[in-house]
Amino acid sequence: MNRTSRTDKILLSHGEGGKRTRDLIAKVIARHFDNPVLSPFFDAGLLGRIEGEIAFTTDGYVVTPPFFPGGDIGRLAVCGTVNDLAVCGAKAVAISCGLILEEGLPMDTLERALAAMRDAAKEAGVTIACGDTKVVERGKGDGIFITTAGVGVSVDGWRPAPSEIRPGDRILLTGTMGDHQVAVLIARKNLALEAPVPSDVAPLGGLLLPLLPRFAGKVRFMRDPTRGGVGVTLNEMASAANARFVLDEARLPVRESVRGVCEILGFDPLYLANEGKAALIVAGDAAEAIVAALREHPYGREAAIIGEVQEGGSGVRMRTLAGGVRAVDYPVGDQLPRIC
């Protein structure tokens, strides 16, 4: 290793465009993202001809701390963008990687985040096709921020269709609620728990996209319940569909350890962020079969029907364990900023 060009910390000169920048790109970033599209010499990734309808999305990642049980900012940056495409019925083809690094960031931290991005991209079958690196002065950032944009190809003939949602449709969730937010919370507060709670951060293309041709015409609408959790996402879906969603509290999947944390700290799992889950509205007659199909996949083992679409005005209601009914509304104010 050449000690003159490699340092163990990010310096301002790593972002100045000179030799250090070149070394960072060539010796650190390119080493992790080794693929034919990403060229250190070109200003754009050349993706070539893509067949099909194109979906495009972008997201920024500022999670603190950058490493938490079950994941890190790198895996999050890839999965978040891949999942935004997946719930729109698109297979991610290429993503970008924008790095905003704070002066003094340990090189090892950057390397770990890049390795996690590489592994997640490999798992999702997506190419990291272009990138950019900026360095900000110490105190002007918080270690590492990542932005990603993603291009995907839509599954033939499928589009999100909230207007197709009708009474009798079922509401599905692909697994337990709140794992990501609780994992970040525990990492941040240094809470000691008997049972660890790993984040659920995972790429969902492999779980969701095969459903679309297999259950043609049965999957109406999909969203990933990240910030604001299932509660907020379902409210947005109900608004888009102008439909009434009625949830069954007894059927909401929540990990025991997450419930414990929520009981102690007063959180409602309905409003906790997820990074590896999707909410689906599907035709009533196909719901059981779709749940069975989801459960065949490692990321859908705990998939469940959590409610149904009923006649009535737009909104989300819940049948409670006590046998009553209540509204599920948007929460006011975020109790925990910077979770993704």
Next chain:
Amino acid sequence: MNRGMKYIDDFRDPAAAKALAERIRRDAGDAPVRLMEVCGTHTVAIARGGIRPLLSGAVTMLSGPGCPVCVTPDGYIDAAIALGTERGVLLASFGDMLRVPGKSSSLEQEKGTGLEVRVVYSPLDAVALAAAAPGREVVFLGVGFETTAPAIGGAVRTAAERGVRNFSVLSSVRTIPEAMGVLAADPDVRIEGFLCPAHVSVVIGTDAYRPVARRYGIPCVVAGFEPLDILMGISMLLRQKKEGVARVENEYTRVATAAGNRKAQDLIRDVFVPCDTGWRGIGVIPGSGLRIADRYASFDAEKKFGAPVVFAPERSACRCGDVLKGKILPVDCPLFGKACVPEEPYGPCMVSSEGSCAAYFKYGSGIEV
């Protein structure tokens, strides 16, 4: 953790809830029985559990004054703001207080223009804050009932023992049974039974409600905060009514006792003395407040800074007072859901997460479900 969660599930069993709801309906008469849940935690649990619509027609649950944020008068907020802006003290507060409106502003609004307010989770954090900044006066906004009183008292004692002289408390601590007495005596409220708080009762003991039950002939049942606790408590109140008796019963036997927590009571008696205090929407209730005892006078911010909290009746359109007294339901207030919403609260019942208006707004009134 695992066994603990299973234990909680026992208090949320749908079949048992259904059976209890049926028993309540059977025991209720033709007109709905007017019961009051005194405590804000009960208010939220009832709304979250969808219990109100479950019992509609049989029982009307009135939400009482047991949300500390809601009953704190605006004069208290004004006094706190003045301590910060005029005396330059560093304020330490529970997060819920920040958005409570004073006469013309709130701590949150003032924070935006330079008032220094730190949100703490425990009064002891405020003592630590003071210890770490010896040149700075730190005032903790001591708001709450018998549940937080021991923690605030403990913080005062800790500051005294460790010689943290730059720490003091602006006390707005209140006691529940005195407020219940005022509501019980109010002919407009017509309470037929009190669902008494769980955690407060753990401290003060269930015997503390005996004067209310005896003097006003109103049944009292201490109940836990889980859905089945609440349904069981309501059922016990209806049974008392049916039998024509008014006594104190304890549903929350797994934690609350007749005598309560003596150690916590001793701590409260050591640090505080009863005083008359103003409740937002209700007025001054004799003996319902706890001020810092004279032997800890140097930790009493009102004395230390010569800044007494002035109680005055509040703004007109907001009907939080009538909500807190159980005279109207939140939905009956003309501002509810219109000029007063959780993002922009007009009255304190909409500010606090335990406020009855916020609970009605968030979980639905039970009418349109």
